[in-house]
Every structure is written in structure tokens, then in C-alpha cells.
Amino acid sequence: MATGRTHRPATRSRGIPEATVARLPLYLRALTALSERSVPTVSSEELAAAAGVNSAKLRKDFSYLGSYGTRGVGYDVEYLVYQISRELGLTQDWPVVIVGIGNLGAALANYGGFASRGFRVAALIDADPAMAGKPVAGIPVQHADELEKIIEDNGVSIGVIATPAGAAQPVCDRLVAAGVTSILNFAPTVLTVPDGVDVRKVDLSIELQILAFHEQRKAGEEAAAEGAAQAAGPRSETADKGPDGDVPAVMPA
Amino acid sequence: MATGRTHRPATRSRGIPEATVARLPLYLRALTALSERSVPTVSSEELAAAAGVNSAKLRKDFSYLGSYGTRGVGYDVEYLVYQISRELGLTQDWPVVIVGIGNLGAALANYGGFASRGFRVAALIDADPAMAGKPVAGIPVQHADELEKIIEDNGVSIGVIATPAGAAQPVCDRLVAAGVTSILNFAPTVLTVPDGVDVRKVDLSIELQILAFHEQRKAGEEAAAEGAAQAAGPRSETADKGPDGDVPAVMPA
DNA sequence: ATGTCTTTGTGAACGCGTGCACAAAGATGG
């Protein structure tokens, strides 16, 4: 069974570690803000603070791109913006389709961050015939029957799935068959795709559940913390945050 | 994808690795589906396939929770659902507030995944007075002035930020000051929070940019597929990179 | 009861990512 699906290509893309790639957009955002304030150069320390990372990590990240800094001075903001944009492929315009124009799909279509840099909403697609023709975010919704034609006509290679869970896999299959090779999935399902297709998942309930785990842990520690030699926490000493009774059973060892 | 700002506490939460915690919701979802189909037991191999992970990884993940399987048989679905739910803290109900009821906030409020398991939308909050009182997803929007009171009255410890980028940090500060210790941030900003507060980030444009990077790489490889002169070139700089007209005008300065 | 067969649970090896600490590089001033 080929389990090497959906995730890590294992092949470090052009020598740039995946973890670094994931941080480049963060740096780019911070740099863009600096650029708008006409800041000419920035040190690794300053930029790292703005991006919320370690400065050594930032320097190492940039070292994978090349030596774009000047010792004793720092990095040229404009130049770095260009280099990172180029590396991320944002100097070209990526047409994107959004499939599933419900609450979330509509919100995504209206999201400014899309069109802002490098991405253009090429089409909105929904399976509901009643939606067809209705404009959302200024773009008329097209029926799912047109999916293949839209993909091919616009040369779309990135698709966003915002359908209900049940429709996600079939939609994904059709997107891939039509030529899409990158998918951003908002549906709460594990998508199966052939090799060579990248899938990234954005899952609200998973994020919430992870937060709940830590929240529960904090509550548990707090309740069981008497003689902790912990450094003084700047916590506002909350009385009790027990939501609604029901204290969870004590943790087993 | 540990977005725990500042520093990851390094303290492996109760011995359960962060990476494992991030996968538990995935397992839980797969198990719930099996439960609804009244499947009594499942092997690590089957469950791993359903969750899209390696079976060895799944077994190791479960081993951190305890020995809940039966050798030669597999795992009892119902029992495992309960154990994971308990571990994630989903046996209690977490009141959640959503701040910023724009397109995205409204979509989140309508999202079924919220109320489904363990989470309850306690309040919708927006800074626009015109929104106050207007029902969204059956819940009347409340004005931001009420934020602190809402948090305290409902014992809210998890907040969702869906405001514009500029408002995110101030809102975050107020949430934290009022007692929130876990934040799910949809605004494209790096949030700064005191120790003890967990932040997870969901950033659409970052995800898209990561996809664009891989997409560009695929296109580049494809274009250079005929050239076998890539033997000893560790630093294949410049030359071939743009599938289309290369080096377009730099971004607006 | 005994043997066989299935599947778990885990010890160990490996690889990736992170952070430290420092030498090299270049700017700046005398």
C-alpha cells in the first residue's frame, strides 16, 4: 500500500526545507509591512521579532535562498521582498477556483488576502443549480458541470475545496483529473490523491480540539498545583475557570 | 504545525508529544465514522488508512495514551472514542466566543463542526454598533464593549479572532486580560501573548503561498525534465526558473 | 492444553529542525 500519499514529498524541494518554506510567507508579510513604511534595511534580529521567530532560525532560513544580506548592515528590504516573492512563485499570477460556495466558500471569495498577492479567483463553483449565475464577491457562481471546462480554459492548477465533507473527495477527484495539482481543503475529510498532487488541510475543529487539550491540561495542572516551584507567572490569578461543573476525573498514572 | 507563539513550552504535555496531540482529532473523526457504522473493532492498519497516516505511527500515538488495544484483534471502537474524547477534553463543553463577525466570522458561526462536539458558541462579538443585536446563526451579535463581561459571565477560556489584521492584537489583549487562555487566530498577524496562553493560527494566504511554492517547483522540474545536465549543480541558480515570461516587474514599491 | 496466527506495543536507529556560538565579512572611523 502506497502510504506515501498526500503529505511530505520527502524530497526536500530544491534543497529548501519544508519548515523553511512554511515560514517564508511570514517573513514576506513582515517585510511588506516594512516596505510600506519605507524602511530600507532590517537586521535579522528586528525581522525575526516582527515575524515571531528566532533570529538564528531566520538567518538559516535565508541562507537556503542565498546570501542576500550584508554583514554589519542587515538585509535590504525591497530586495528581500523580491527574492522571497520569486522563490514562492508569487511573481506570477495563480488562477484559483473555489468549489462549494456556502458560508465558508463565500467568505473565502470575499477574503481580500486572495487577490492581494499572486492569486486571482478565476471562478466560483457550486453544485446547487439555484446558485448558478448569482454573483458572490462580484463573481458569478458557475455550476459544477462546468468544472472541467473552467479548469482547462483558465489553466487552473490550484483548487480550494469548501464543500461539505461528503462532497470533498469526489470534487477532489474531478479537480485532479482536470489538471489541478495543488489543493487547499477546508472540508473535514482526509483526501486521497495521486502522487504529485499536494494537499494542504485547514480544519477548524481540529485546531479547536488541540486547544481544548491544552486548555484541559492547564486546568488540571492548576487544580493540582500547590507546591510548584514554577517561576512567577504573570497570570492574573484567575479564581476558577471551570466552565460548567463537571470536573474531569483525575488523571491516571 | 505547532503555532504556539513565543516558545513551545518544551514541556511535553503530560508526556504526550505535541505531534501526537495534533493527530488525535484525526483519529477521533475516523473512529466516529466507524462508530456510526456500528463497526465494533478496528485494526491499527485499517484505522491508519482511514486517518491517512502510517500504522506504526498510529500505534505509537495510542501507546502514549495507554494500552487500549487487544493483540490479535485490534481496538474497540467505542472505547477508543471515549478515551480520545476524554484525553482531548471533549467530554466537557467548552464555551467559545467569536470576535469579528464579518464574512469569515459569520461563516464560522454557522459552521456545524463547532457545536457538534465539545464546543458551544457562547457569544458573537463585533465592534460595529450596527451589528449589535442582529442575529447570526441564531445568535444575536453583541457589541465589543461587552467583551469582558461576556468572557467572565460565561467562563470562556477559548476565543476565536476573525477580525481584520489591525484589530487582532488589541482584541487578543482584551481577551487575555479577561481570562481567555487559548486563542484561535484567523487574522493575518503574529499575535503576542503572555506565557501560559496558547495561540493557534489559521492563515489562508500562507497556505496558498506554500502551495504556490510547490506548484512552481513542479512546473520548473517539468520544464527542465529534458535537460539531464543537472548532475553536479548543487547551486542551480538563476537560468531556469520561470515557466512563463521570467522576471516580471517587481511588486509595486 | 498446545500450537498457530494475528496484531499490538515498543526498543532502536535515523533524519530533520532548532538553537548556540563563533569565525568571516564588510562597514565605519581615525
Add this chain to the structure above:
DNA sequence: CCATCTTTGTGCACGCGTTCACAAAGACAT
């Protein structure tokens, strides 16, 4: 031109996470 000071770029070590491979555990048949 030389000395000093700042900041980059990176070698190295460490720890986390993943994967392999296998022994232990239990079910099931005879």
C-alpha cells in the same frame, strides 16, 4: 590603510518525531 565594531552565515550538537522490525500477547482452532 588599519583598527574596531556590527551583523551575517554556518558548523555543530541536541532533541523530537518517524519508521522499522520484532518480541510479547492474546484469539482461535484442533
